[in-house]
Amino acid sequence: MWILNFLTSSLGKKLIMSLTGLFLIIFLLVHLIGNLQLLFGDNGEAFNVYAKFMTTNPLIKTTSYGLYFFILLHIVQGIVIWLTNKSAKQSRYAVAPKNTSWASSNMATLGIIITVFLAIHLWQFWFKMKIGAIPPVNIGGEEYTNLYAVVHEAYQNIFFVIFYVVSMVVIGLHLSHGFQSAFQSLGLNHKKYTPLIKGMGIAYSILIPLGFAIIPVWMYMMH
Amino acid sequence: MKLTLKVWRQKSKDHKGSFENHQVEADDHMSFLEMMDVLNERLISNKAEPVAFSHDCREGICGTCNMVINGKPHGPSKGTTVCQLHMREFKDGDVIVIEPWRAAAFPVIKDLVVDRSSFDRIIQAGGYISVNTGQAQDANAIPIEKDTAAQAMDAATCIGCGACVAACPNASAMLFTSAKVNHLALLPQGQVESSRRVRAMVKQMDEEGFGACSNTGACEVECPKEISITNIAAMNRMYMGAVIGAQDQV
Numbered sequence: 001m002w003i004l005n006f007l008t009s010s011l012g013k014k015l016i017m018s019l020t021g022l023f024l025i026i027f028l029l030v031h032l033i034g035n036l037q038l039l040f041g042d043n044g045e046a047f048n049v050y051a052k053f054m055t056t057n058p059l060i061k062t063t064s065y066g067l068y069f070f071i072l073l074h075i076v077q078g079i080v081i082w083l084t085n086k087s088a089k090q091s092r093y094a095v096a097p098k099n100t101s102w103a104s105s106n107m108a109t110l111g112i113i114i115t116v117f118l119a120i121h122l123w124q125f126w127f128k129m130k131i132g133a134i135p136p137v138n139i140g141g142e143e144y145t146n147l148y149a150v151v152h153e154a155y156q157n158i159f160f161v162i163f164y165v166v167s168m169v170v171i172g173l174h175l176s177h178g179f180q181s182a183f184q185s186l187g188l189n190h191k192k193y194t195p196l197i198k199g200m201g202i203a204y205s206i207l208i209p210l211g212f213a214i215i216p217v218w219m220y221m222m223h
Numbered sequence: 224m225k226l227t228l229k230v231w232r233q234k235s236k237d238h239k240g241s242f243e244n245h246q247v248e249a250d251d252h253m254s255f256l257e258m259m260d261v262l263n264e265r266l267i268s269n270k271a272e273p274v275a276f277s278h279d280c281r282e283g284i285c286g287t288c289n290m291v292i293n294g295k296p297h298g299p300s301k302g303t304t305v306c307q308l309h310m311r312e313f314k315d316g317d318v319i320v321i322e323p324w325r326a327a328a329f330p331v332i333k334d335l336v337v338d339r340s341s342f343d344r345i346i347q348a349g350g351y352i353s354v355n356t357g358q359a360q361d362a363n364a365i366p367i368e369k370d371t372a373a374q375a376m377d378a379a380t381c382i383g384c385g386a387c388v389a390a391c392p393n394a395s396a397m398l399f400t401s402a403k404v405n406h407l408a409l410l411p412q413g414q415v416e417s418s419r420r421v422r423a424m425v426k427q428m429d430e431e432g433f434g435a436c437s438n439t440g441a442c443e444v445e446c447p448k449e450i451s452i453t454n455i456a457a458m459n460r461m462y463m464g465a466v467i468g469a470q471d472q473v
Contacts, residue, residue, distance in 0.1 A: 002466065002472065006466045009425060009426070010395075010425070010428070010429050010431055010433075010434075010435035010436070010460060011425055011435075011436075011458075011462050011463075012466075013435055014435055014436060014459075015459075015463065031269055035431065048408045077379070081435050081437070083396070084434060084435060085339030085392070085393035085394070085434035085435055085437070087327060087432075088326065088327050088328065088393055088394040088395070088432055088434030089325065089327070089391075089392060089393060089394045089434060090324060090325065090326070090327045090394075091325050093294050093322055093325060094229070094294075094320055094322060095291075095293050095294030095322075096294055097291075097294040097295060097296075097390060097440040097441065097445075098294065099295070099390055099439075099440075099444040099445055100392065100440060100441045100444075101439070104436075104438065104439040104440070105392045105439050105441075107437060113347055127292065175242065177439075180438075181437065181438040184438045184452070184455070184456050184459075185436075185459060186459065186460075186461035187456045187457065187458075187460030187461075187463065188456065189452070189453045189455075190453070191453075210408075213324035217446075219261065
């Protein structure tokens with residue numbers, strides 16, 4: 001089958017990494033905008049209403065299944081590429097070459113750390129919500145899951161705050177290469193727009209993780 | 224100048240290699256290969272086995288001399304091959320670590336010599352134009368835009384040395400393959416077969432056991448001909464188009 005041959009070729013695998021990566025890049029922005037509602041100082045009313053909308057709206061529910069699938073595909077495909085690339089290199093040089101950015105040659109390591117972060121992050125909030133372990137709260141006469149309370153409680157623990165901030169640095173490093181790399185894999189490289197893509201990549205890899213990191217730090221400081 | 228060389232010695236593909244230390248006296252005007260010649264002459268007169276290294280034209284156009292010098296394919300000078308590297312780039316007392324290209328698809332034959340026939344097989348898969356008849360036509364008979372001709376020429380400067388593979392943390396041959404694919408596809412004579420060519424060459428590249436490109440850009444930093452990774456992007460585009468649009472299978 002031509003499509004399978006394509007998707008299992010080295011270029012096809014990179015295309016999958018690129019497309020799933022771009023999807024996750026967009027997801028991060030949406031996720032951040034939604035989560036900034038944690039900082040509203042309204043005891044989490046806006047955030048809890050938003051959380052209910054995100055878990056009940058059929059369109060968003062459907063997209064979220066796509067998201068789970070793309071995250072898994074990105075992880076599995078990334079590991080497959082990492083293993084093939086390791087066996088293609090076989091041995092290392094006695095003097096380590098310095099011709100790449102650190103992030104670009106350690107994408108797999110960064111990715112594995114992010115996977116561990118993701119597992120902890122999902123278990124902490126998403127999984128608890130899914131199994132219905134979170135007590136409800138009454139907002140304007142209607143019942144909502146009090147996800148805000150769980151987040152608020154987690155961020156009173158300094159170790160979780162540090163864990164989240166450090167994880168955001170790792171995501172920033174992963175994005176610093178991944179953002180522009182995704183476009184190169186799609187074949188988009190031109191002197192007219194590549195400097196713009198690279199600039200956007202740097203800005204994105206700083207601003208998005210910074211936005212996420214502010215949330216636990218702020219909530220810890222405000223109590 | 225007095226130099227300490229740490230040279231990779233390996234009897235054959237199946238033997239395990241290791242570094243061997245040598246002291247060499249060199250002067251500023253020597254090329255790196257001439258310095259290696261001095262070492263080998265001494266080894267031969269001492270009835271020791273000389274260090275095997277590959278070389279041919281010694282003027283930077285054949286792509287035969289392959290050594291990783293202090294972690295850099297073709298050594299510290301930018302845009303040069305080892306034969307064009309001069310000892311004035313080093314100073315008295317330097318320790319120079321010399322290793323072969325390291326990639327599964329480039330097995331070491333002996334010492335610093337690697338087998339690069341995997342590159343030949345990528346070319347055999349499609350890196351040519353199937354026109355076997357007639358005379359070469361007049362140079363300006365087919366109009367080609369200056370920009371296009373310049374891009375094709377830039378890609379065609381690839382000497383197939385393998386520094387891109389040696390530099391790549393994934394041992395990917397994308398820069399080499401894409402340079403070959405593009406220099407042919409950009410010109411009208413090569414354009415005709417470009418769809419089949421890119422598919423066949425990528426397939427062969429994967430079969431040879433080269434890694435996948437992760438866009439680190441190490442290859443274009445070390446390429447002695449300074450070929451740009453825009454060629455890789457162009458091949459990515461061309462490959463996708465060819466796979467989706469082609470009627471035939473490769």
